[in-house]
Amino acid sequence: MPRSFLVKKYFAKQKPNYSELVCHNDTSLERYPLAELPSGDNTCFTTGLVWDLSVLPALYLPISQTEPSATPGPLDLSSPSSLSSSASSCGEEDEGRTSDPPSPEPVHTYAPRQRMKCTGVMPHISPPEEEEEEERKAPAIAARPAFLCKHCPKEYTSLGALKMHIRSHTLPCVCTTCGKAFSRPWLLRGHIRTHTGERPFSCTHCNRAFADRSNLRAHLQTHAEVKKYQCGVCSRTFSRMSLLQKHSSSGCCSSAV
DNA sequence: CTGGGGACGGGGCCC
């Protein structure tokens, strides 16, 4: 299942310096280098690589075409239970998602994924004992070095990775305001900002503030003269992959798709 | 229709 996050690992040891990003309204100060994108060259620049659409078609494979079994199974909603981890326990300060120049490797995979809307439906949260039991069972199910998730076909090479994954099924972090549950505390923190209105990440160009670093990163693209994603046919650049996709599918680059 | 913002998911890395 070629989910984007499963196929990364571009620069393991060469992370860019994100301490440059500004995070005002917050104790920490960060400054984002992306805010100063060079202009001119419309194909590639140092801080942000322009993706060429012409390389995309072969790489953009829907999940169904590549690994159908990888889709996580439905959540088990059968056993509601008390939840120890709460919004308060997870804090409210800054959290970490960051904007950032794209990886220098022009390999993108496209995989539409399911979304869980905040619809008021309480997701299932397993009690700690249940979660531990699942974790214990997992290695037994696995063939050998692999740890299999009992909720879905995923397998991992380490128990730690499996435990982390299982959290996506058990969703131990629950928002005390709306009841929505998350797999990790910082996801909950980010969600809580939607209630509090806190926006700790600001753009150095326009002072617009964001609650999410990733959104700031995307926003910074709008200030860039040359954007991250480029059409292989007309050389037009876009701030988002989705925009490039729309562009390509709507005529201009029909030959490239 | 396009561009952008909001919300969120999950693996990997670091401590």
Add this chain to the structure above:
DNA sequence: TGGGCCCCGTCCCCA
């Protein structure tokens, strides 16, 4: 080994 954070990404919705 586990938790926190980083990074990258997607989808939905709206102007």
